[in-house]
Amino acid sequence: MNGYTLTKVFEINKTLVVADSVEDAIRVYKLRSPEDEVRNVCQISGSDVASDYSAIIAEPPDCNFKKWELTHITFTGVDEWTDINELVDIQRRYPKVEFGVLVSRKWQENNDRYMSPEQVKKLQGHGLRLSAHFCGSLAREVFDMGGFSEIHGAYDGMFDRVQLNVATYTDVAPTCIMPGPLKEVIIQQGSNLSIFEQCHIASGDHVSVLLDKSGGQGIDSPIEVPLYTQKVHVGFAGGIGPDNVIDKLKQITSSPNIGKFWIDMESSVRTYDTFDVGKVEEVCKKVYEDFLNK
Numbered sequence: 001m002n003g004y005t006l007t008k009v010f011e012i013n014k015t016l017v018v019a020d021s022v023e024d025a026i027r028v029y030k031l032r033s034p035e036d037e038v039r040n041v042c043q044i045s046g047s048d049v050a051s052d053y054s055a056i057i058a059e060p061p062d063c064n065f066k067k068w069e070l071t072h073i074t075f076t077g078v079d080e081w082t083d084i085n086e087l088v089d090i091q092r093r094y095p096k097v098e099f100g101v102l103v104s105r106k107w108q109e110n111n112d113r114y115m116s117p118e119q120v121k122k123l124q125g126h127g128l129r130l131s132a133h134f135c136g137s138l139a140r141e142v143f144d145m146g147g148f149s150e151i152h153g154a155y156d157g158m159f160d161r162v163q164l165n166v167a168t169y170t171d172v173a174p175t176c177i178m179p180g181p182l183k184e185v186i187i188q189q190g191s192n193l194s195i196f197e198q199c200h201i202a203s204g205d206h207v208s209v210l211l212d213k214s215g216g217q218g219i220d221s222p223i224e225v226p227l228y229t230q231k232v233h234v235g236f237a238g239g240i241g242p243d244n245v246i247d248k249l250k251q252i253t254s255s256p257n258i259g260k261f262w263i264d265m266e267s268s269v270r271t272y273d274t275f276d277v278g279k280v281e282e283v284c285k286k287v288y289e290d291f292l293n294k
Contacts, residue, residue: 011042016231068253071233072262073287076100076133077113078123079275086277088126094284098129100163100264104136112273113266124158131161131186139164163188163210186210186235208233210264223248225255234261241268242282249291 010017010025013036017025026038073096078087091097101123102114123130134142142164163186188210209232211224220239240248240263252258269279 210235
């Protein structure tokens with residue numbers, strides 16, 4: 001368990017809290033969310049020391065959970081040539097859409113999927129749902145420093161969610177992630193969930209996970225729905241695109257474990273490595289007409 005010893009896990013208002021007693025759990029919860037009224041408290045784990053975090057948060061508490069919910073359809077990699085008016089039109093017609101912006105200090109040295117800071121700022125003020133996807137040193141710095149100075153400074157208020165692309169790193173040391181005004185921090189992970197586990201233990205429901213074995217390369221990967229997805233906001237990526245999005249969604253929602261989730265796609269909505277609004281439109285139309293409205 002990467003150095004963590006857990007005794008009991010409680011769910012308070014759908015937030016996981018590790019503590020020795022219900023009184024301690026409520027006290028910890030109030031420190032995190034002083035304005036929230038404590039409504040529902042459920043003990044998830046038993047009194048024995050738990051060694052498997054995935055098993056802990058997979059145990060069903062004595063509460064009723066809603067069925068699955070698709071929260072976001074994320075299209076990552078809007079670029080310098082993307083027409084913002086077209087994005088606004090898509091957002092208006094398909095409100096679950098989110099546009100992911102790749103952010104890197106070395107954006108000039110990377111491929112065309114990275115926008116200049118000036119172009120990124122032009123996305124602000126249009127009512128778009130935006131997420132920032134931190135790459136390279138920015139992602140690592142969050143773990144080293146435990147903060148989001150870059151996002152609160154240059155891009156203050158633009159993004160509801162920040163994704164840390166750390167799936168390929170093996171030497172980062174997770175710290176307690178407190179996102180401040182951010183609504184959610186996403187940990188991009190492949191098959192190894194140790195970083196996400198530690199961050200979720202430290203920071204609770206502020207932290208979610210994107211399961212992406214392809215690491216943003218668009219390689220089609222089998223859908224695997226972990227047991228803990230009833231409790232954790234989970235994203236799925238890896239080869240999802242216009243040709244298979246309905247099949248992927250059916251695979252995800254056929255699992256009895258699934259709760260709130262989103263899907264993310266990048267390479268499959270590009271043409272000659274340019275963000276293709278036509279492919280984005282095709283995905284949205286299929287998801288809404290052939291899946292959500294069925």
